[in-house]
Amino acid sequence: MRSYAIYVAKRILQFALVVFVGISITFLITHLTPIDPVEHAVAQVSTFGFSSPESIELLRQSLKELYGVGDNLWEEYLIFWRRLAMLDFGPSLSAFPTPVSELIGRAIPWTIGLLTVSTLLSWFIGNVLGGLAGYYSRNRILRVLGMIMMGLHPVPYYIVAFVLLIVFTFLLPILPSSGGYEMNLRTGWTPQFVGSVLMHSILPSLSLILVGVGSWFMGMRALVSNIVTDDYVTYAALAGVPDKKLVTSYVMRNAFLPQITGLAMSIGAIFNGAVITEQVFGYPGIGRLLVEAVHAADYSLVLGITSIAIIAVSAAVFIIDIIYPLIDPRVQVSQ
Amino acid sequence: MTQIPVSAGNGHAHVLETSNLRAYYRMKYFGIDREVRAVDGISIHVRKHEIYGIAGESSCGKTTFIKAIAAAIRPPLEIVGGQVKYSFIDDDLYALPPARRAAIRWRHLSYILQGSMNVLNPVRRIHKTFEDFAFRHMHLPRAEFDQEVRRHLERLRLPAEILRSYPHELSGGMRQRVCIALATLCRPEFIIADEPTTALDVVVQKDVLAMIRETQHEFNSSMIFVTHDLTVHANITDRLGIMYAGRLVEEGRTADVFANPLHPYTAHLIASLPTIGDRHTRDGLHGTPPNLADPPKGCRFHPRCPLAMEICRHENPALTTLAEDHKVACFAASSDVLPTPDEKPNQPEELETER
Amino acid sequence: MIAVLRDLFRYNGEFAIGCVIMAIILGLAVASFFSPYEPIDSYVVALDAPPSLEYIFGTNSRGQDIFWQLTFAIRNTLAFGFIVALISRILSLTIGLISGYVGGIVDRILMSINDTFIVIPLFPLLVLLYFVLRDDMTWFVLALVMAGLGWAYDARLIRSVMISLRTREFTNTSVFSGMSMPRIVTQEHLPYVLPIVFSTFMNNMNWSIGLEVTLAVLGFTDVDTPTVGGMIFWANQHSAMVSGVWWWYFFPTLFVTLTFIGLFLLAISMNEYIDPRSRLDRMGNS
Ligand SMILES: Nc1ncnc2c1ncn2[C@@H]1O[C@H](COP(=O)(O)OP(=O)(O)OP(=O)(O)O)[C@@H](O)[C@H]1O
Numbered sequence: 001m002r003s004y005a006i007y008v009a010k011r012i013l014q015f016a017l018v019v020f021v022g023i024s025i026t027f028l029i030t031h032l033t034p035i036d037p038v039e040h041a042v043a044q045v046s047t048f049g050f051s052s053p054e055s056i057e058l059l060r061q062s063l064k065e066l067y068g069v070g071d072n073l074w075e076e077y078l079i080f081w082r083r084l085a086m087l088d089f090g091p092s093l094s095a096f097p098t099p100v101s102e103l104i105g106r107a108i109p110w111t112i113g114l115l116t117v118s119t120l121l122s123w124f125i126g127n128v129l130g131g132l133a134g135y136y137s138r139n140r141i142l143r144v145l146g147m148i149m150m151g152l153h154p155v156p157y158y159i160v161a162f163v164l165l166i167v168f169t170f171l172l173p174i175l176p177s178s179g180g181y182e183m184n185l186r187t188g189w190t191p192q193f194v195g196s197v198l199m200h201s202i203l204p205s206l207s208l209i210l211v212g213v214g215s216w217f218m219g220m221r222a223l224v225s226n227i228v229t230d231d232y233v234t235y236a237a238l239a240g241v242p243d244k245k246l247v248t249s250y251v252m253r254n255a256f257l258p259q260i261t262g263l264a265m266s267i268g269a270i271f272n273g274a275v276i277t278e279q280v281f282g283y284p285g286i287g288r289l290l291v292e293a294v295h296a297a298d299y300s301l302v303l304g305i306t307s308i309a310i311i312a313v314s315a316a317v318f319i320i321d322i323i324y325p326l327i328d329p330r331v332q333v334s335q
Numbered sequence: 336m337t338q339i340p341v342s343a344g345n346g347h348a349h350v351l352e353t354s355n356l357r358a359y360y361r362m363k364y365f366g367i368d369r370e371v372r373a374v375d376g377i378s379i380h381v382r383k384h385e386i387y388g389i390a391g392e393s394s395c396g397k398t399t400f401i402k403a404i405a406a407a408i409r410p411p412l413e414i415v416g417g418q419v420k421y422s423f424i425d426d427d428l429y430a431l432p433p434a435r436r437a438a439i440r441w442r443h444l445s446y447i448l449q450g451s452m453n454v455l456n457p458v459r460r461i462h463k464t465f466e467d468f469a470f471r472h473m474h475l476p477r478a479e480f481d482q483e484v485r486r487h488l489e490r491l492r493l494p495a496e497i498l499r500s501y502p503h504e505l506s507g508g509m510r511q512r513v514c515i516a517l518a519t520l521c522r523p524e525f526i527i528a529d530e531p532t533t534a535l536d537v538v539v540q541k542d543v544l545a546m547i548r549e550t551q552h553e554f555n556s557s558m559i560f561v562t563h564d565l566t567v568h569a570n571i572t573d574r575l576g577i578m579y580a581g582r583l584v585e586e587g588r589t590a591d592v593f594a595n596p597l598h599p600y601t602a603h604l605i606a607s608l609p610t611i612g613d614r615h616t617r618d619g620l621h622g623t624p625p626n627l628a629d630p631p632k633g634c635r636f637h638p639r640c641p642l643a644m645e646i647c648r649h650e651n652p653a654l655t656t657l658a659e660d661h662k663v664a665c666f667a668a669s670s671d672v673l674p675t676p677d678e679k680p681n682q683p684e685e686l687e688t689e690r
Numbered sequence: 691m692i693a694v695l696r697d698l699f700r701y702n703g704e705f706a707i708g709c710v711i712m713a714i715i716l717g718l719a720v721a722s723f724f725s726p727y728e729p730i731d732s733y734v735v736a737l738d739a740p741p742s743l744e745y746i747f748g749t750n751s752r753g754q755d756i757f758w759q760l761t762f763a764i765r766n767t768l769a770f771g772f773i774v775a776l777i778s779r780i781l782s783l784t785i786g787l788i789s790g791y792v793g794g795i796v797d798r799i800l801m802s803i804n805d806t807f808i809v810i811p812l813f814p815l816l817v818l819l820y821f822v823l824r825d826d827m828t829w830f831v832l833a834l835v836m837a838g839l840g841w842a843y844d845a846r847l848i849r850s851v852m853i854s855l856r857t858r859e860f861t862n863t864s865v866f867s868g869m870s871m872p873r874i875v876t877q878e879h880l881p882y883v884l885p886i887v888f889s890t891f892m893n894n895m896n897w898s899i900g901l902e903v904t905l906a907v908l909g910f911t912d913v914d915t916p917t918v919g920g921m922i923f924w925a926n927q928h929s930a931m932v933s934g935v936w937w938w939y940f941f942p943t944l945f946v947t948l949t950f951i952g953l954f955l956l957a958i959s960m961n962e963y964i965d966p967r968s969r970l971d972r973m974g975n976s
Pocket residue numbers: 360371373391392393394395396397398399400411563627975
């Protein structure tokens with residue numbers, strides 16, 4: 001138990017490091033570039049006819065505060081952190097005066113829902129199929145499946161999403177093409193609404209799953225084809241342990257565990273995919289919010305989303321990391 | 336050739352009989368075919384209640400032989416000839432349908448492998464492994480099965496708590512004892528042990544050996560015991576076969592082989608055993624073990640043999656009985672040893688292999 | 691070397707297919723040098739002409755011949771991926787080698803940094819960068835930034851190979867025989883690490899091209915330099931799907947997908963050949 005506490009402490013440190021580095025990069029990007037993003041944003045906004053001088057001045061003030069004005073870079077850096085610690089990113093420019101945190105709060109459940117479901121599904125499907133393909137390496141169907149996965153895996157999210165969009169909303173219009181739910185529905189836990197949300201999430205999650213499955217499949221297949229030569233599998237096979245048991249409890253279980261760490265490693269990349277997928281399908285998550293914010297030159301919103309994304313992704317990784325030793329009996333957490 | 340009939344005359348006295356068994360690793364790497372002739376025409380028999388030892392230096396094919404008699408064949412290993420017969424099955428092992436072969440495993444035929452970290456499933460508690468391996472053979476209700484496992488452990492003087500552990504929580508010696516308990520739970524007629532004590536330190540090794548002998552005795556099992564360590568053989572085996580480069584070069588009662596080695600290779604192995612108070616360095620064998628992908632023609636030992644003659648370079652000596660229960664394959668041992676064709680099956684029989 | 695390539699080609703279907711695909715893609719990229727039009731020229735051909743003998747990939751609503759446009763786009767996209775992969779290989783090789791070799795505290799620090807970069811989601815950062823730089827974010831700046839952020843995963847891989855090499859016997863032998871460390875690294879170990887660098891090179895190209903396409907499609911890059919993503923961006927801008935100009939999407943998508951598959955096949959076939967495990971095994975047996 002003590003060693004687990006040490007392990008958790010180390011993970012917390014790593015988590016803090018990730019957030020620190022990520023946020024610092026964010027700070028550097030915004031502060032070391034020759035362009036003054038505040039003036040830039042103000043200029044952009046004023047051209048959109050948001051032009052009463054007082055409100056522009058107000059805007060400039062709040063932007064400066066957010067951006068962190070100080071005598072030197074160091075002071076700005078500290079202010080930047082203080083705002084972040086309070087999750088206070090000021091008002092949104094494009095949806096003035098709604099606070100950025102509120103916009104993000106509204107969008108984030110969509111993204112978390114979409115990501116959780118599609119990540120877990122693709123992780124599970126990919127690993128099970130890949131495990132089977134590794135174990136029954138001569139099975140014809142699994143071989144064909146392997147080739148499909150191999151072809152699908154390197155294709156970027158955008159292209160898969162786009163192809164799905166064309167096929168299922170244009171050539172074969174059976175699924176809604178955009179949005180998170182039907183426009184005229186009242187939000188709430190009504191069957192229609194939930195059904196509509198599910199219908200709208202099919203294509204975005206399908207595209208995330210299609211791309212995601214491939215890498216799990218191939219990783220697992222490689223892992224399993226190593227594990228089948230491990231002594232304990234050979235030994236159990238010698239002992240005549242039935243095939244089904246051998247695949248599940250001996251091969252798969254051992255291969256699944258390292259894939260959990262793999263999950264932690266790839267959450268960042270999956271998040272990238274979600275951004276673009278949301279954009280393609282007009283899904284109301286923070287990916288689309290980010291793209292819209294860029295188009296609307298909404299500096300505070302872009303900054304807020306970037307910071308939150310960094311924190312959220314590293315938190316997800318952190319959670320997986322600290323759960324892992326509880327699942328895998330082999331990990332001696334002290335190491 | 337002059338195959339002297341087995342002394343007992345009764346085929347049932349032999350639990351295991353292999354005849355002219357050949358198992359090769361056949362590989363293709365980017366168009367280069369390689370064939371490692373790791374087991375090349377081995378015929379042995381193991382009698383009831385006997386511990387038969389197999390010795391030989393590293394990579395001479397001991398483990399491959401074990402795999403061949405255990406039907407643990409997975410590519411690139413292939414059985415290219417010969418037969419494996421057990422007293423508890425009426426047919427060649429490889430002629431059995433897979434389902435029947437699986438039914439024999441553990442019930443009649445069990446294994447103790449080198450007790451390194453990896454023989455037991457690292458993510459499964461020990462009692463689960465007992466269940467996976469033995470439950471379906473015991474035909475007992477669950478509770479009684481658990482009872483039986485506990486009783487068995489007690490008999491072997493192992494604490495019942497280990498059942499709740501994961502393998503990595505046990506010491507190497509304890510893991511090996513668990514494997515022995517596991518292998519003997521169904522009281523199999525035949526136990527195959529491959530280097531079961533090699534990874535252990537000397538004190539633990541002694542205990543484990545004693546335990547193996549005790550259980551073998553108590554359950555009346557027969558056993559093949561493989562190790563490169565001749566002192567272990569001297570301690571535990573009844574008869575001993577010496578392997579060199581995929582072939583059996585000498586076989587006899589362990590005591591006879593030690594007292595009167597007939598093959599120069601055996602003589603060398605025994606002579607190089609450390610004895611107390613002896614500080615001489617002996618002249619070791621010069622040369623390296625042959626490459627089994629391209630073994631020397633004739634007697635495979637000839638490039639390193641101090642007694643090599645002209646005939647050894649061309650002809651392969653047959654394993655010949657020279658004294659009661661003592662066979663050797665060496666032209667220098669006796670003029671009774673005749674050449675035997677160094678055949679290599681060109682057309683491998685189509686044998687079904689298991690994954 | 692030639693013999694290895696020939697054997698790979700003959701016995702490894704994936705390698706052969708990958709080579710053929712990449713040959714086609716490279717052929718297209720090279721063709722750009724013979725283009726009758728400048729890449730940024732627009733309204734030089736008929737608008738929205740479907741694929742025909744005259745314009746084999748059709749033309750778009752900006753009056754550009756999609757075939758020639760695509761040759762430029764592929765050339766730029768490949769060059770982009772190449773530069774990112776090249777720079778990030780240097781980083782991951784250096785860090786992986788140092789970490790695997792020196793070990794101890796240096797290793798731990800480097801790997802902490804490494805894991806940090808693996809975890810941080812790059813996409814929002816790149817978007818932020820575009821947001822701040824806007825038109826100053828050229829193709830080359832983007833490549834530099836992506837190389838600076840995209841080395842971590844492979845550095846870890848190279849490190850683990852280094853560690854397994856370090857503990858192998860021949861290192862000890864070389865140490866005892868008095869070889870200096872730099873010589874051991876370059877003469878004994880690099881031959882095992884280099885193939886991995888090559889295979890991760892392909893994968894890294896795929897990764898960076900994928901990100902670039904994504905950013906470009908959203909319009910978050912310099913859309914005036916023709917890239918495959920940029921072509922799709924313009925098609926979106928002109929609602930090509932609605933107006934039925936499907937070929938404007940189809941050909942860029944097809945060829946960029948082929949590029950991904952080709953690079954990926956090369957990477958995995960190379961992996962299979964050089965898999966350090968099987969290669970070390972084979973070496974151990976002979
Ligand atoms: N999977 C394999 N593929 C190819 N060759 C193999 C394989 N396993 C073993 N060999 C080769 O077969 C020969 C015999 O190996 P084997 O494992 O039977 O030797 P051994 O006598 O058990 O040695 P040790 O005492 O080291 O366990 C060796 O030359 C080895 O290199």
